[in-house]
Amino acid sequence: MSESPGKISVPCDVNGEAVTLRAYPFARLLDVLREELKLTGTKEGCGEGECGACSVLLDGELVNSCLVPAAQVEGANIQTVEGVADGERLHAVQQAMLESGGAQCGICTPGMVLAAVNLLRHTPDPTEADIREGLAGNLCRCTGYMKIFDAVIHACKK
Amino acid sequence: MRECDGGGRGIDRGDARCVKLAAIIVRSSRKGNKEDRQTNRMTLSTKDRLVGRPVPRKEGRAKVTGAARYVDDLVLPGMLHGVTVRSPFPRGRITGVHFGEGIPWDEFTVVTARDVPGHNYVALILNDQPYLADRVVNHAEEPVLLLAHADKYLLEEARRAVKIEAEPLPAVFDIEESLEPKEIIWGADNVFKTFLVEKGKVEEVWDRGDVVVVEGEYRTGAQEQLYIETNGVIAEVSPETGVTVRGSMQCPYYVHKALVKLFDLPEDKVRVIQTETGGGFGGKEEYPSMIAGHAALLAWKSGRPVKMVYDRAEDMVATTKRHPSRTRHRTAVTRGGKLVGMEIDFDIDGGAYATLSSVVLSRGTIHAAGPYNCPNVRIRSRAVATNVPPHGAFRGFGAPQSIFALERHLDKVAAAVGLTPEELRRRNFITKGETTATGQVIREDVDLPGLLDRAFELTDYQSKRERFARENEGARRKRGIGFATFMHGAGFTGSGEKYLQSIVGCEATAEGRVRVLAASTEIGQGTKTVFAQIAAEALGLDYETVEVVQPDTADVPNSGPTVASRTTMIVGKLVESAALQLRETLKGAGLISDSYTQSEWARACGEYTSRHGALRKHVQYQQPAEIEWDDERYRGDAYGAYAWAVYVAEVSVDTLTYEARVEDFVAVQEVGRVIHPVLAAGQIEGGVAQGIGWTLYENVVWRGGRMANGQMTNYIIPTSADIPPIRVHFFENPYAGGPGGAKGIGELPMDGPAPAILNAVEHATGHAFDFVPLTPEAVMDALEGETAGAAK
Numbered sequence: 001m002s003e004s005p006g007k008i009s010v011p012c013d014v015n016g017e018a019v020t021l022r023a024y025p026f027a028r029l030l031d032v033l034r035e036e037l038k039l040t041g042t043k044e045g046c047g048e049g050e051c052g053a054c055s056v057l058l059d060g061e062l063v064n065s066c067l068v069p070a071a072q073v074e075g076a077n078i079q080t081v082e083g084v085a086d087g088e089r090l091h092a093v094q095q096a097m098l099e100s101g102g103a104q105c106g107i108c109t110p111g112m113v114l115a116a117v118n119l120l121r122h123t124p125d126p127t128e129a130d131i132r133e134g135l136a137g138n139l140c141r142c143t144g145y146m147k148i149f150d151a152v153i154h155a156c157k158k
Numbered sequence: 159m160r161e162c163d164g165g166g167r168g169i170d171r172g173d174a175r176c177v178k179l180a181a182i183i184v185r186s187s188r189k190g191n192k193e194d195r196q197t198n199r200m201t202l203s204t205k206d207r208l209v210g211r212p213v214p215r216k217e218g219r220a221k222v223t224g225a226a227r228y229v230d231d232l233v234l235p236g237m238l239h240g241v242t243v244r245s246p247f248p249r250g251r252i253t254g255v256h257f258g259e260g261i262p263w264d265e266f267t268v269v270t271a272r273d274v275p276g277h278n279y280v281a282l283i284l285n286d287q288p289y290l291a292d293r294v295v296n297h298a299e300e301p302v303l304l305l306a307h308a309d310k311y312l313l314e315e316a317r318r319a320v321k322i323e324a325e326p327l328p329a330v331f332d333i334e335e336s337l338e339p340k341e342i343i344w345g346a347d348n349v350f351k352t353f354l355v356e357k358g359k360v361e362e363v364w365d366r367g368d369v370v371v372v373e374g375e376y377r378t379g380a381q382e383q384l385y386i387e388t389n390g391v392i393a394e395v396s397p398e399t400g401v402t403v404r405g406s407m408q409c410p411y412y413v414h415k416a417l418v419k420l421f422d423l424p425e426d427k428v429r430v431i432q433t434e435t436g437g438g439f440g441g442k443e444e445y446p447s448m449i450a451g452h453a454a455l456l457a458w459k460s461g462r463p464v465k466m467v468y469d470r471a472e473d474m475v476a477t478t479k480r481h482p483s484r485t486r487h488r489t490a491v492t493r494g495g496k497l498v499g500m501e502i503d504f505d506i507d508g509g510a511y512a513t514l515s516s517v518v519l520s521r522g523t524i525h526a527a528g529p530y531n532c533p534n535v536r537i538r539s540r541a542v543a544t545n546v547p548p549h550g551a552f553r554g555f556g557a558p559q560s561i562f563a564l565e566r567h568l569d570k571v572a573a574a575v576g577l578t579p580e581e582l583r584r585r586n587f588i589t590k591g592e593t594t595a596t597g598q599v600i601r602e603d604v605d606l607p608g609l610l611d612r613a614f615e616l617t618d619y620q621s622k623r624e625r626f627a628r629e630n631e632g633a634r635r636k637r638g639i640g641f642a643t644f645m646h647g648a649g650f651t652g653s654g655e656k657y658l659q660s661i662v663g664c665e666a667t668a669e670g671r672v673r674v675l676a677a678s679t680e681i682g683q684g685t686k687t688v689f690a691q692i693a694a695e696a697l698g699l700d701y702e703t704v705e706v707v708q709p710d711t712a713d714v715p716n717s718g719p720t721v722a723s724r725t726t727m728i729v730g731k732l733v734e735s736a737a738l739q740l741r742e743t744l745k746g747a748g749l750i751s752d753s754y755t756q757s758e759w760a761r762a763c764g765e766y767t768s769r770h771g772a773l774r775k776h777v778q779y780q781q782p783a784e785i786e787w788d789d790e791r792y793r794g795d796a797y798g799a800y801a802w803a804v805y806v807a808e809v810s811v812d813t814l815t816y817e818a819r820v821e822d823f824v825a826v827q828e829v830g831r832v833i834h835p836v837l838a839a840g841q842i843e844g845g846v847a848q849g850i851g852w853t854l855y856e857n858v859v860w861r862g863g864r865m866a867n868g869q870m871t872n873y874i875i876p877t878s879a880d881i882p883p884i885r886v887h888f889f890e891n892p893y894a895g896g897p898g899g900a901k902g903i904g905e906l907p908m909d910g911p912a913p914a915i916l917n918a919v920e921h922a923t924g925h926a927f928d929f930v931p932l933t934p935e936a937v938m939d940a941l942e943g944e945t946a947g948a949a950k
Contacts, residue, residue, distance in 0.1 A: 040231035041224020043436075045386045046470040050870035053386055081224035094222040098215065101836040104844065105682030106221030107387040107436025113222060135878040139870070141384055141437050142682045144847030145878045147840050 012073045014039070015083025025071035030054045032070050033080060041081040041110045045139070052138030055111035056080050062118040062137070081110035084117060092158040093117050093151065102151035104142030112138045116152050125156060160890040161612070208695045209898040212836040216686040216706065220434075229390040229405050229433045234463040237392070238267065239310040240456040241466070243303040243320045244476060245295035248331070248545040248863035249343065250324035252293055255303060258319030266316060267460035269304040274455065276422030280447050280513075281415050284350075287511035287548065289420060289451045295324065296343065297510035297547050298864040299476040301448070306456040306464050329545035331863050333484050333505050336542040343510075344543035350508050351516035351541045353523045355595050355792050358534030363499030369490040372571045376487070376563035377929040378912070380507075380858040381480035381851070382865075383552050384875050387436020389445055389477060390467030393453035400427025401454050407446035408438045409719035410677050410709045416447035417454060432709040438681040439848070440551030443721050444514055445477045474868035478550025479858060481506040481518055481541075485526070485563030490534075495577045495585045497532040500595075504539040504560050509548035515541035518549075520651050521722075522556025524796045525909075527595035528564045529606060529645040530586040535595040546863045551721060553845060554908035557646060558852070565642040565913030566928055569920065579917065580610060580619075583643050597793045601784075603891060604802055605828070606643060613641065613804040613826040616885065622808065623921065630922065634813050637821070640917025641806040642910045647797025648723040648902025652787035655728060655779055655798070661715035662732035664693060665774040666740050668767040670760025672699065674706045674736075675774075676717035678729045683904060684837040685725055691833055692730050692897045693737040700756055715776060723902025726833060727799065730897040732777050739775035782895055799893045799901045803827035805846070805910030808882075809918040813941060816934040818919055820850050820882045825907060828889040831899030838903060839886045845907025846884050851876045853912040857931045 010021040014037060023032045033039045033056070042065055045053030049064040056065045057079040084091045093116045096102065103109040112135065119126060119134030126134065131152050140148060220226035255270075257263055271278055271292035278292060279285040291302045302322050307313040328341045335341075336348045344350065364371060391405030401417050410430040417428045430450070435442065453466040468476070483506045490499035504526050508515030519541040526537050572582035587606040593599050614620060619639055626637040649655050663675035674689045686706035694701045707714055717729045744750045747770075749762035766773050787794040808822040825842050832838045855874040859866040867873045892899025912930050920926050925940045 034231075039224075040227070043228070043387070044230070046870040048470070048869060048871060051386060085223055090219075090222065097222045098218040101212075101215075101840045103218060103221045104684075104840055105385070105387070105435065105437040106217070106226050107228065107385075109221050110224040132879045137877075139386065139875060139877060141386055141439070141848070141875065142844045143840055144843035144845075144884055145881050146843045146884050147836070148878070 010070055010074050013077045015079060023070035027070040028066050029068040029070055029073055030065040039080050039082050043107055052111045053108050055114045057114055062115055081113055084113055092155040096151040096154035100151040100154055101147040108140045120156055208691045208701055209833050212834060213701050216690055217680050226434045228387055228436055230467045237463040237465055238306040238308050238460055239313055240306040240453050240464045241313050241317045242301045243317055245298060245300040245302055245322055247295055247324050247326055248298045249327045249329040250295055252324050254323040256321040261316045261319045267306040267456055269455045269459050277419045281419040282444055284512040297545050299547050304452050304456050306460050329863055331544055333507050333542055336544050348543045349540050350512045351519050353539045353792055355537040357595050357597060360499045360501050360534040360536040363490040363534050368492055369498055370574050372489045372574045374487045374567045374570055376485045376566055378483045378559045378562055379931055380482050381856050382474055383439040383441030385437030385441055388468045388473040389449050391450045391453045392463055392465045393457040394463045395458040402429045403450045403454055404431045404433050406435045407432055408442045408679055408681055410711050411716045412719055413447050413450045414711045420451045430711045432679050435681040439553045443551035471868045475865045476547055478548055480552035481549040483559035485560055487567040489571050491571050491575055493575055495575050495582050497530060497586045499534040500527055500532050502526045502537045506541050507544050508541040509544060509546045511548045513548040514550055518556040522560040524596055525557040526560035529588050531588045531592040554905045558908045561644045561909045562912045566916055569917050596796045598795045609804040609826050613806045613824055616824045617806045636811045636922040638918040638922025639808045640914050640921050642913040643804050644909045645800040645802045646906040646909055647800050648727045649798050650722055651796055653789055656781045658718045660718040660779045661776055662717050662736050663715050663774055663776045664736035664740050666763040668764045670763040672704045674733055675714045676729055677709045677714050678717050678725045679709050679720045688726055688833050689733050692733050696734045696737040697741055723904045726900050727896040727902040734897040735777045736775050798895050801827055801829045801901050801903055801906045803906060803910055805914045807914040807918045809922055811922045816937040818854055823882050824885045826887045828891050829903045830893040830896050830901030831890050832888050833900050841903055842886045842907045843884045846911050847876055847881050849908050849911025853915045853930045854932055857933055
């Protein structure tokens with residue numbers, strides 16, 4: 001089957017692996033990750049950059065992948081939730097989310113994990129206000145956020 | 159009673175250990191039937207290896223790594239995508255459907271009402287809601303036509319190219335217009351359902367010389383469940399196996415029942431499998447039957463698997479929301495503060511079709527008089543039709559609406575007789591031996607004064623009440639503190655559980671592993687963990703050896719819907735009973751004695767299965783003999799058990815920006831027994847956050863029967879920056895009818911925040927607001943009105 005005309009090649013690095021994406025220039029990074037690379041851990045919650053369920057790290061910055069066109073990630077380093085654990089060993093944030101009850105239904109969790117990883121990279125010893133602000137772009141409808149705050153505190157103790 | 163810290167103490171404290179703060183453990187319980195008494199005795203003698211402990215979650219790991227597969231993560235070979243073309247009119251007669259230019263229509267599968275192979279209704283209670291509108295539409299966004307294609311981008315263009323033509327009919331949009339009636343749009347009088355609850359003789363109290371009569375009217379708005387995973391399913395249809403649907407849902411057997419009718423198929427030709435579900439809160443109780451039917455119709459006509467996943471806008475404007483409500487109170491109270499008469503009129507807006515409104519109304523009606531002992535009560539309630547998308551289940555299910563009204567009203571009643579809000583309530587709290595509005599005799603120890611004392615102590619209520627009043631004078635940021643006291647019944651109302659006849663299975667494998675078979679879904683609350691704890695505790699086995707099977711109607715019996723705070727208390731009790739039957743069977747076969755080790759158990763299971771084949775036991779719900787309910791007169795034991803609670807909110811109101819914020823929140827509740835302290839506290843915290851959202855942020859803007867703000871950009875749910883520390887405290891008083899003594903808790907936390915917050919706002923501002931959501935605009939109207947008034 002011939003490929004649709006108009007697609008471009010986008011070399012980039014996803015979770016430490018060099019890949020060349022084939023995508024329309026304005027395809028959403030969210031869709032390219034999920035459909036092209038089968039990295040379905042990145043979720044769509046709203047499609048308009050409000051909920052943060054599609055958060056990924058793009059060159060170390062937390063972004064909503066539903067708002068990032070494929071053409072923009074040429075040469076970039078992308079980290080998705082699949083790239084957070086070290087093989088079978090969970091990242092401290094993931095372990096803490098698991099133990100503190102920070103994940104209920106789990107649909108916001110991949111984005112929340114990346115937001116927390118990003119927060120702790122920039123602010124290793126966050127205050128309450130830092131945590132609230134660092135996670136404010138990621139909506140959770142289940143937990144009321146308390147257990148997620150607990151998880152971040154536990155993760156930075158480790 | 160025993161107090162157990164829920165670990166939900168805001169941000170500044172650490173782990174979630176269960177702390178015994180009170181030395182006395184009161185384990186009173188109602189008289190149960192024989193089985194209950196036996197189980198209760200067993201519970202008391204068990205050392206609780208697992209119940210009450212924060213064991214690792216069964217569902218946890220896949221969720222934190224992104225490996226958990228939700229329906230939109232699944233792709234089947236040859237799969238098409240499906241979309242719904244919806245009515246742009248709130249009410250009208252369909253005159254035509256126009257397929258626009260420039261779309262290769264011959265590539266599309268198109269389904270209309272004429273294609274439906276069986277019954278064109280969503281089988282639920284009254285069966286009045288069609289899968290696809292035929293000739294008339296009764297609300298905006300009503301499904302009219304379905305399209306499928308392999309290319310989802312082309313599909314979206316096609317959806318936009320279809321024009322529904324209709325001759326408009328007059329429509330009604332709110333409770334007043336429906337009851338007027340401005341137009342008859344449903345049945346003979348627009349009324350889906352009415353209830354009347356009567357206790358004593360309320361008509362005789364109004365003319366008594368010794369009472370003060372206090373009236374009030376209270377309103378609540380619609381609320382979107384806003385689970386972060388939208389509704390979605392994948393359907394497959396084949397002549398051999400029939401219809402199979404996988405998807406995000408709370409109630410696989412509701413979907414099953416609906417598909418059987420839609421396709422007119424035998425039950426074994428319909429299979430429903432729950433996939434990982436990204437939140438429900440009631441929003442995936444009945445609606446999945448609709449989207450599952452649509453995808454299945456497209457799959458049936460196209461012969462290909464069809465995936466249908468709503469985008470956020472469609473999910474918000476087209477699916478169910480919390481029922482808007484209007485409650486009128488007329489209360490007679492003695493000058494000494496004793497409630498002697500309560501007349502309550504409770505009306506809810508059901509939307510265009512009956513769906514679950516009668517049941518929502520029932521729960522709201524029964525909770526309308528609250529946890530108080532009043533000798534004369536009359537509650538009249540109605541669910542009415544309007545031309546908006548049907549309102550549906552949402553955590554609390556009618557109770558948050560009627561409890562909001564009552565708990566606001568009681569602050570007004572207290573003021574009318576010169577008492578503090580707490581003193582009025584203390585003089586009227588229900589206690590053991592007294593009766594609720596439906597005449598249910600409370601047979602358990604209830605200690606609402608104790609819960610109130612503890613909540614006040616934790617919040618320093620009394621001194622803040624005085625201090626804020628003093629400091630608010632002239633301050634820009636005014637502070638206030640308020641509370642609400644309430645109860646929430648667990649399980650289906652009245653005879654509901656008896657009619658459901660839920661079944662649970664437990665199976666022991668040859669290796670001695672235990673598999674729990676139930677249709678109760680994990681939707682974030684931790685069903686699999688809690689069931690595994692209950693089964694392992696009952697059998698004295700390791701938690702790790704118990705597995706809870708993913709709900710699939712081909713594998714699991716119908717344990718009823720995952721709603722009504724019934725999963726732990728009702729279904730969990732059946733899990734416990736089924737597990738114990740495995741043990742009795744092995745004992746009866748002489749393979750184990752009263753005590754056994756894990757390896758003796760495994761050996762016995764191996765021995766049994768090699769001799770007799772599979773070891774699987776099913777148990778069916780049997781209503782305890784002491785529960786009596788009269789469906790006709792709406793009297794008797796409305797619920798097997800109630801959770802009791804006192805919630806305290808501290809707020810600030812900025813008189814420049816008119817924003818009200820919750821600064822601190824304490825939730826104290828008695829819930830029978832806490833099975834898993836972290837999960838239980840998580841339920842309370844999450845429910846309180848949703849309650850805060852309903853009270854201060856979540857405003858569904860209606861325009862011509864359509865939600866005008868169906869986007870997360872302008873329908874605002876609380877973020878991590880908006881939620882105060884939520885401090886959760888549990889008291890335990892084991893309930894013999896629940897597993898390990900547990901009662902249901904899922905809905906309870908939705909009931910208290912709205913009245914507690916508005917009571918606090920009244921304390922802060924002096925304004926008695928009687929509606930939610932309380933937006934800054936509403937605060938501005940009130941406070942500016944005051945300034946204008948003062949200037950005159």
